[in-house]
């Protein structure tokens with residue numbers, strides 16, 4: 001009866017619309033990564049929905065041959081929540097940026113994570129406002145010179161993953177736009193996670209903030225400045241795989257060590273436990289360049305999702321009040337007859 | 340009925356075919372409960388009625404202060420009652436502050452009932468009285484009935500051994516008992532209500548019943564003989580049928596549920612708490628068995644955005660707020676207009692600007708509703724005239740929203756939301772269904788494909804195979820729905836959106852008059868909750884032989900297609916509004932008619948007398 005649906009390729013998720021990001025923008029790589037991830041996981045275009053707010057990243061839905069809604073600045077999580085509540089079967093992806101998601105839309109991001117709505121949130125972090133022509137953003141480093149901060153920004157930046165953890169997110173991952181090898185798998189994991197999944201993607205804005213992540217994204221430096229964490233595996237990195245993270249003895253902080261040096265043995269290296277919130281907190285807050293950029297699934301600890309809880313109450317009401325009718329409601333309480 | 344008021348002969352007293360009673364006390368005195376229970380007892384006796392609850396913005400204002408005074412007014416009678424009444428005939432004041440705030444409204448010669456138990460130095464001070472107003476002759480214009488209700492209540496409930504505080508809480512039932520006696524209303528419905536309400540504390544229920552009976556007995560046992568007249572209010576000649584009382588908040592909620600059944604769509608109600616709009620959220624939150632999903636969002640913006648998302652996904656999205664919240668929703672309303680998604684937006688107006696007077700009523704969001712968005716963003720705007728009218732208008736808002744794929748704003752206000760009136764229950768089976776069909780056909784599909792007649796675009800919901808498409812706030816190409824920055828296309832799309840909304844004028848009833856002829860010397864044009872006051876004033880003026888008609892608009896935008904012609908049939912037009920002249924501006928700009936405003940912005944509804952005076956003045960009569 002049900003014919004098996006044809007296997008789709010990444011290109012089947014591309015629209016015929018001309019992609020309008022600046023040539024060389026990191027968004028192109030992310031688009032490729034997402035299209036590949038959807039093909040890999042066997043997503044169906046008719047049940048997949050991309051929701052975005054405003055900003056360069058928010059053009060994303062126009063380039064996906066799925067359902068898409070390009071909404072208003074910062075509010076994508078609210079639209080997504082309404083959509084998921086009405087039709088939990090839809091596969092909803094939110095695409096946002098550091099300005100859209102953390103500045104004007106910070107409140108909604110907080111609440112979609114707290115409620116644990118089953119959506120995937122991709123936050124493209126380029127530490128700058130692109131579409132409005134280069135003003136500093138809530139993730140820009142102190143001292144960022146921009147048209148609105150000619151003498152450099154003075155306010156402290158926000159860490160997106162730290163924000164997500166604080167908001168109660170149960171899935172937090174981090175990647176890089178150009179990490180074509182890892183990104184599709186990471187997105188597949190985000191998709192498999194029930195509840196809100198939060199993925200921060202370092203994205204290079206070639207026009208207004210070029211090279212801001214170069215210190216760890218540059219091919220020559222990557223091995224020694226990135227660590228891809230994996231659940232159950234020791235947190236090792238570096239060209240020779242000898243660098244690692246361990247708990248600094250007698251403290252609740254991490255340190256970088258080299259296996260074989262200063263008496264550090266492989267068993268000293270911390271094994272990643274993605275269900276451990278304390279460890280997630282430590283990893284998320286490691287500062288570069290003293291520490292490597294922590295990438296991969298940092299935290300995954302599922303809990304009941306919002307739509308299911310809401311639906312359970314609807315079902316309970318339907319069961320408890322079966323046979324309810326509006327007529328009965330109108331006639332409930334005190335009525336009288338006028339003859 | 341045993342004791343009857345003398346049948347009055349003068350013009351003023353003729354009004355006694357209806358009576359206005361106001362209960363006023365401290366927020367903690369339970370005056371809203373007293374009032375609403377008196378309403379029930381009165382309705383059950385077949386009187387027509389209208390109520391006006393007036394409570395302070397503070398949840399627990401300091402005891403005994405004037406700003407902590409809460410009042411409930413009911414007008415009931417044997418003839419058609421359309422407003423809560425101008426001036427109370429009877430004022431019950433539970434403390435000096437309540438007296439101070441309300442005495443100015445009591446009609447001369449009216450009955451004032453006070454609880455002397457709370458008339459003490461401390462309370463005089465808090466109310467700002469220098470001397471006891473009961474003894475300084477300042478109340479000479481009224482008939483004063485001083486009773487130590489506090490002491491009588493304590494005495495009545497003594498045997499229940501409640502704490503002093505709990506015992507005094509029964510005072511409102513004592514008062515209610517006395518008032519029920521005064522108007523010959525039954526106690527039984529209140530007794531039943533108390534038993535149900537305090538099912539878990541039968542001692543409290545019994546104490547309250549004892550207080551109720553004691554208050555009643557106090558009147559009955561002739562302790563008041565000679566002092567107080569009782570009033571006989573006969574049954575009103577209402578249309579035959581089954582009735583209940585209803586508030587605007589209830590009627591909106593039930594109307595939405597009815598609309599959901601007529602449209603065969605589930606309701607998604609995204610809202611953020613705000614006075615005086617929250618009752619709709621509360622009512623709907625307990626109606627999940629009807630497929631109503633309520634979502635208390637993190638803010639007003641999320642509330643509307645979730646509702647738009649819900650409509651996008653194929654539900655009937657509804658959001659609800661009051662002026663300040665509607666302001667926050669403005670950008671999202673624009674998106675719903677741009678993406679042409681159905682949405683019902685309820686605005687229960689309150690006095691503004693900004694926070695304004697949250698618990699006081701006003702009709703000052705008409706500009707906001709009709710014009711208040713960036714860009715050329717046309718949206719249909721409806722206005723309910725009475726609490727019961729909210730039921731029909733909620734259905735109408737939903738019908739237009741899904742038929743024309745547009746957000747629709749329905750205006751109510753604080754008065755309509757909280758006031759109660761008898762409602763002849765509608766025959767639900769007679770309501771005309773308007774089932775929605777989603778687009779499923781792939782052939783020739785694009786998301787902005789329009790119905791040539793209504794200009795509504797197709798509604799294709801995510802999950803439909805083969806109809807994947809993208810929509811958004813960027814201008815869309817007329818022929819493909821793709822984003823387009825083309826100048827001519829923008830002109831065409833803007834005109835199409837305008838024409839779509841203006842075309843609704845062909846799908847709504849022609850404007851008629853509520854009373855009076857369809858042409859003549861004077862038309863009084865109103866909208867919203869001024870309905871009762873205007874209608875009563877016009878009826879009285881007509882009885883006095885004046886040539887005046889009442890036109891009441893339920894469709895604010897687009898306006899009914901015959902309205903211009905109708906208005907031009909009158910020599911003069913006055914527009915009473917609880918704002919500085921907003922409908923007035925719209926009418927003048929649309930029809931170039933020399934209409935004049937009658938404006939009240941005090942946070943209180945119009946009195947019949949206000950409008951009657953304006954009619955007389957305008958007609959020089």
Ligand code: SF4
Pocket residue numbers: 020021022024025026027056057126130131204205206207208
């Ligand atoms: S401005 Fe920056 S982020 Fe935006 S499209 Fe261009 S390169 Fe990409």
